[in-house]
Amino acid sequence: MSSTARELIPPESREPEGAPGRTGRAKGGRVRRLSGRDKLVLSLMVGIPTLIELTLVWLPMLMSVGLSFTRWNGLDLGDIRPAGLDNYQFISQDYPPFWPAVQHNMLWLLFLALIATPLGLLLAVLLDQNIRGSKIYQSIFFAPVMLSLALIGIIWQLFYQRDNGLLNFLLGTAGTPQAVDWFGDSSVNIWAAMIAATWRHAGYVMLLYLAGLKGVDPSLKEAAAIDGANGYQTFFRVVFPAMRPINIVIVVITIIESLRAFDVVYVINRGTNGLEMLSALVIQNLVGEGQVIGVGSALAVVLLVISLVPIVFYLSRTFGKENKA
């Protein structure tokens, strides 16, 4: 980091308004060399976290891409053989769980985007009206956000079981042949799992929108009311567009959560039998007896490429402004 350290300059004033009584101070672009000790301190401050980030996040990411073009059983480093596009050809043509997994990831995204996220928004809007007991409702809806998705899988397993689960009892099917094993039956388990995920996601979205709604200038609502807008018009034409920064965060969180849907399906049945997910397939190819690292990496790259869409969108929104400023 020694070459970059030379370019370090002390903080220039970022605030447009200068402190009174300190006239004669040049604003911006003032370059003063740092002392040798400061350069060393700054190099370490930047260097240590960057080194960790590069070794444990960025290097593995690039290695995933590299390994996806090879054949390897994960044992001896000398056994890595180039394989060209074979792994990609294999997963798209000869690997039965691949396309179901892509469909399930899409379905998961649609479910979160069309049901869980709007539900969270609805709860936030209702709770933002200062109704009585708002804090209690908020605490209840928010409680599942504190739980891990793995634990949510277990808790819902107790609720969904075939013979002793509460849901079958409430439906009157417990103990009868009509009882449904909600997490075991491959025709319904994806829906059961998505409902369990909604339990957590809606509370999270509610919380973010509650913060967003409180940030909306009340005079906007008043102005809309004076102009004769009803409640729905005020919300959809004025309040919702005013929460644009939060909306972007919610869109990104929803997409990323649907790509990360791993814990809950892995707890239920390791992502098999109706619950295939790209992230779970990556791990199945990694830890199984076969240890086909190349195939697992190809799946990881597919997941990576899809993830880059929301990530790049978010980063360009967040840092684009800053670069211009």
Place this chain on the structure above:
Amino acid sequence: MSSPATSTARAGRKATAPAPRSGSRPKRHYGTHIFLTVMAVMWLIPLGWSVFTALRPVASTNEHGYFSLAGAFNFDNFIQAWTQGGFATYFWNSVIITVPAVLVTLFLASLMAFAVSRVNWKFNITLLIMFTAGNLLPPQVLAAPLFEMAKHFEVPYSFSDSGNMLNTYIIVIAVNTAFQMGFCTFVLSNYMKALSADLTEAALVDGAGIWRQYREIILPLCRPAFAALGTLQVIFIYNDYFWPLLFIQSGNRLPITTAINNLQGQFLNNYNLLAAGAVITVIPTLVIYLLLQRQFVAGLTLGSSKG
């Protein structure tokens, strides 16, 4: 919403504001209350059912069935899970992983955030983007190479009984740190940017070096951000299921969140004991939630206040 500090302040002000309109339109609120109550009851059912099952001994459920109020209610399942189910060990494992990971993450993120937000130099935005992007990736993308890196990183057997970094707490802590550092750096750098530049300018005039500016001026001012982020990170890392699953092979070294999955097999159809295990796992997060709810909520919204 440009600075986290103002957004939380605004949220606090609004929460204490009176409700002038709540009395004027009571009709609409009846419907709202009915809807919210139904939703709240539905929301509580899964957790309530777990607690109910956990409080009933297996003997009474065998006799009266799971859907019955008959029979005893006691804490036997909790005691059994804690002593025989290994929950005492798993819980301690969670502490060993979570505490150092959170402290190291916050320390490194604060260094990085200071360097990119308080010092103006060529690559600070690039580095910040790199850190933020890393945190947004699905962890499974990194799984294969990280697993192989750990497996082929040989260490003396006196350090690790596997002869490599697999099955050690160090690798779980390190990867959690690397993964969470991006988010913390992003949040802290926004927070530090919002602090006036004059603070460090004045110190500079007094001849204070970079380290003193960081340690004595910026760090103490970031206490609210540390409290919020610390609470959030404790929950995140305690709730982390994936990294121990990948790296830890001995069952008795697993943290509680990952270990609970093994209990499904271990407690063979003893759903009462499984429910007790689930409830025990929830308790620490619930305690933090009740004690530090404000910090946790502030932490979650800190990350989204800039978009």
